[in-house]
Amino acid sequence: MTTDFLPDMHIKKGSKILILRFSSIGDIILTTPVIRCLKQQTEAEIHYLTKSKFSELLADHPQIDKLWTFERDWTEIKTALLTEKFDLIIDLHKNIRSYHISWVLGVKTLRFDKLNFRKWLAVVSKYNCLPKKHIVDRYFDALKTCGILNDGRGLDCFFHAQDLANFKLPDKYVVGVLGATYFTKQIPAQKWKELIEKTNLPMVLLGGTNERLLAEELLSKFPNQITNLCGHTTLRQSAAVIQSCEYLVTPDTGMMHIGAALKKSMHVYWGNTIPEFGMYPYYGDQQLPWYSHEVKNLSCRPCSKLGYAACPKGHFRCMMEQEV
Numbered sequence: 001m002t003t004d005f006l007p008d009m010h011i012k013k014g015s016k017i018l019i020l021r022f023s024s025i026g027d028i029i030l031t032t033p034v035i036r037c038l039k040q041q042t043e044a045e046i047h048y049l050t051k052s053k054f055s056e057l058l059a060d061h062p063q064i065d066k067l068w069t070f071e072r073d074w075t076e077i078k079t080a081l082l083t084e085k086f087d088l089i090i091d092l093h094k095n096i097r098s099y100h101i102s103w104v105l106g107v108k109t110l111r112f113d114k115l116n117f118r119k120w121l122a123v124v125s126k127y128n129c130l131p132k133k134h135i136v137d138r139y140f141d142a143l144k145t146c147g148i149l150n151d152g153r154g155l156d157c158f159f160h161a162q163d164l165a166n167f168k169l170p171d172k173y174v175v176g177v178l179g180a181t182y183f184t185k186q187i188p189a190q191k192w193k194e195l196i197e198k199t200n201l202p203m204v205l206l207g208g209t210n211e212r213l214l215a216e217e218l219l220s221k222f223p224n225q226i227t228n229l230c231g232h233t234t235l236r237q238s239a240a241v242i243q244s245c246e247y248l249v250t251p252d253t254g255m256m257h258i259g260a261a262l263k264k265s266m267h268v269y270w271g272n273t274i275p276e277f278g279m280y281p282y283y284g285d286q287q288l289p290w291y292s293h294e295v296k297n298l299s300c301r302p303c304s305k306l307g308y309a310a311c312p313k314g315h316f317r318c319m320m321e322q323e324v
Helices: 025-030 032-042 052-057 074-084 096-105 116-125 135-146 189-198 209-221 235-243 254-261
Strands: 016-020 045-051 066-070 088-091 109-111 174-177 203-206 226-228 248-251 266-269 290-293
Touching (some): 025 032, 052 066, 074 096, 203 235, 209 226, 235 254, 248 254, 254 266
Parallel strands (some): 045 066, 248 266, 266 290
16 A cells, blocks of 8 residues: 555664656756665665666666666566565656556555646646745655655766766866757757857767757857767766866756756756746755846746647747847
8 A cells, every 4th residue: 555645754774765766867866865865864775766768877876775777667677676575665756657666566655746736837827836946855845754854965976987088178168958858948059159159168069869960060160169979978978078067058958957966057048947847956055156047928938847849839939039
């Protein structure tokens, strides 16, 4: 039998806990304070379940005792999970799949409030009734019943120094993040050209294979100022590149959260999403400068809590009217 809310409970030393978070890059990074505080404050045995394509970010996490992954469906490893006999599941994803997992495993489950109705209301009516609280702090609100407190140290991201060994980079540089999961979160080519023209340092471009054409376009216009790594880095290599940069220029994307984990200052350009959704750069108790850029007072924004493959209105004003 599972429940969203548990009465006050004490997690005993050696308890076996399974954390659920399946996607995406940023979402995984945002759970790292929970992993750290659970381990350090309870000495529990920490297991983590996610999709294989995101496991790279957690493979070297020192506080995870066992990392579980699946390709398409978690039932690929159902039998193995059943043999573990977990004492508690902490569901930081809260969807049909995560409910199914806790039901099948028959384990007491703690879930946080995703505030999906309030997000939906913000999208549909443009009325913001969301709390002024980051999603990480909302995770810890759910954990208070177990006595787990936020240590204020922010996010974690682990990689090896050799992850940077294959790249020749400028001594000082800015990172420009071209990629985002959805088009309506991406900074358009014209805005990148304006940004690069105003940047005094060389810029290293990060993104996937989908961003190669845009990267090549920018490289042809700024051949002496651009280093193009789009499609050439793993997630850990991208983190290593960010670690050595002066600051980031990024949309609302997973690399933004990696930058926050590495305590980097940044300029964040918001398209269809808004910081009020609670997933802006999170530094914990450390106050670091980051700069939020958004086109205010657009009647169509936010148009989605996630994003679209094209602007629903066809004008993309939320990005095209950004001042750089």
